[in-house]
Amino acid sequence: MPFSALKLHPNLLKAVKELGYARPTPIQADAIPPALAGRDILACAMTGSGKTAAFLLPILHRLMDKPRGTTRALVLTPTRELAAQILEDLNELAPHTPITGAAVFGGVGMGPQEHAFRSGVDVLIATPGRLLDHFKAAYAKLDGLEYLVLDEADRMLDMGFLPDIRRVLRHIPARRQTLFFSATLPAPILALTREMLREPVMINIERQSTPAVGITQAVYPVAQELKSALLLALLRRGDMKEVLVFTRTKHRTNRLAEYLVKHGISAERIHGNRSQAQRTAALAGFKSGKHRVLVATDIAARGIDVTALGHVVNFDVPLAPEDYIHRIGRTGRAELTGDAYTFVSPQEEGELKSIERVLGKRLPRVTVPDFDYHARPEARLEVPLAERIAAIRAKKAEERNRAKARTERRATPAPAPKPGPRRPGNRGRPR
Numbered sequence: 001m002p003f004s005a006l007k008l009h010p011n012l013l014k015a016v017k018e019l020g021y022a023r024p025t026p027i028q029a030d031a032i033p034p035a036l037a038g039r040d041i042l043a044c045a046m047t048g049s050g051k052t053a054a055f056l057l058p059i060l061h062r063l064m065d066k067p068r069g070t071t072r073a074l075v076l077t078p079t080r081e082l083a084a085q086i087l088e089d090l091n092e093l094a095p096h097t098p099i100t101g102a103a104v105f106g107g108v109g110m111g112p113q114e115h116a117f118r119s120g121v122d123v124l125i126a127t128p129g130r131l132l133d134h135f136k137a138a139y140a141k142l143d144g145l146e147y148l149v150l151d152e153a154d155r156m157l158d159m160g161f162l163p164d165i166r167r168v169l170r171h172i173p174a175r176r177q178t179l180f181f182s183a184t185l186p187a188p189i190l191a192l193t194r195e196m197l198r199e200p201v202m203i204n205i206e207r208q209s210t211p212a213v214g215i216t217q218a219v220y221p222v223a224q225e226l227k228s229a230l231l232l233a234l235l236r237r238g239d240m241k242e243v244l245v246f247t248r249t250k251h252r253t254n255r256l257a258e259y260l261v262k263h264g265i266s267a268e269r270i271h272g273n274r275s276q277a278q279r280t281a282a283l284a285g286f287k288s289g290k291h292r293v294l295v296a297t298d299i300a301a302r303g304i305d306v307t308a309l310g311h312v313v314n315f316d317v318p319l320a321p322e323d324y325i326h327r328i329g330r331t332g333r334a335e336l337t338g339d340a341y342t343f344v345s346p347q348e349e350g351e352l353k354s355i356e357r358v359l360g361k362r363l364p365r366v367t368v369p370d371f372d373y374h375a376r377p378e379a380r381l382e383v384p385l386a387e388r389i390a391a392i393r394a395k396k397a398e399e400r401n402r403a404k405a406r407t408e409r410r411a412t413p414a415p416a417p418k419p420g421p422r423r424p425g426n427r428g429r430p431r
């Protein structure tokens with residue numbers, strides 16, 4: 001089906017053509033017509049499916065002929081990165097329209113966001129927490145809202161945002177069109193859809209958890225302590241250009257990025273303890289090709305869209321099968337192909353099995369020919385917590401002992417000088 005069959009405004013079709021989209025992705029072909037007809041939508045779609053354009057195009061189409069100066073569309077999304085990405089997509093799809101958008105998320109100043117509310121920007125893209133902060137002020141009114149999008153709803157559930165979403169709903173008109181996107185539909189999300197949607201058109205509900213086509217998946221069995229060396233070996237072999245690497249903890253993210261830099265690979269990292277400015281700089285450096293590797297924890301990396309990203313490496317096996325599918329959705333975007341490698345230590349085999357059960361297939365195991373699987377690791381990536389605590393305790397005890405010894409030394413009067421050694425037979429004899 002060509003894009004022209006979707007009956008979108010010619011200025012939107014022009015932008016789509018300029019972006020080089022040859023034809024609508026399945027989610028776009030399914031969602032755009034009912035969305036244009038004003039229907040509520042419940043769609044199972046993950047990152048990489050083209051879902052962002054699936055909700056932005058019909059909204060842009062319907063806003064184009066409306067009077068300006070009122071915020072008519074709100075997109076709720078779980079993370080800052082995703083909000084920034086959606087705004088970028090909006091700007092790419094709307095250059096031949098008068099429509100404006102703004103992103104509202106935490107970690108940056110409220111001032112410019114307040115301006116967006118006051119000027120009645122057409123489309124607001126917001127994370128729930130920061131939006132609620134604005135709602136405390138009189139300027140933040142969304143009485144003229146006509147379109148609401150919930151993006152990555154299941155991720156919002158994971159991040160504990162469902163109460164915030166219900167709070168946001170109290171601030172916006174009940175009469176509106178709602179487009180609801182979620183990769184999976186766990187029970188609390190289904191309950192929310194019942195509260196929010198009116199006779200929705202259901203899209204892809206039965207095909208919840210399948211990764212995007214065009215992704216080559218492989219498993220690399222390796223001892224936990226040799227994972228860094230294996231990643232380095234794969235990078236040095238040169239068959240991975242730029243790579244997004246996921247690790248399980250912030251600590252491992254830091255240590256792995258340090259390890260790669262130490263071995264001459266330009267790498268950056270993003271995780272929850274890094275400031276917004278640091279995350280933005282890391283992502284921009286990765287996108288521009290300055291950094292070859294971006295190491296990230298799962299939550300911080302949600303919504304990262306790196307067009308034509310060739311490789312994702314799961315340095316640790318994701319705990320939930322859904323996370324695996326979400327992550328590898330980051331390669332193989334729409335029409336492209338990519339590779340997703342998962343490093344599996346013997347201790348992680350169980351989690352891998354759960355993933356394979358959901359995928360419905362066994363993933364191929366790969367051994368790297370000249371890699372020494374029996375090498376002694378250079379250094380451990382992560383010292384176990386118990387060991388770290390024991391080391392801190394030992395150090396503190398040593399400091400305490402030293403301090404105690406110092407005070408004792410000060411408190412005790414200096415001993416009288418010892419008489420010189422007396423030699424027997426020498427007593428009293430004049431020298």
Ligand code: AMP
Nearest residue numbers: 021023024025047048049050051052334
């Ligand atoms: P998302 O919206 O997060 O699922 O990401 C979709 C990715 O595919 C983005 O990089 C888009 O630029 C790209 N994309 C969206 N629609 C199409 C299309 N019809 N053809 C090719 N690429 C697309």
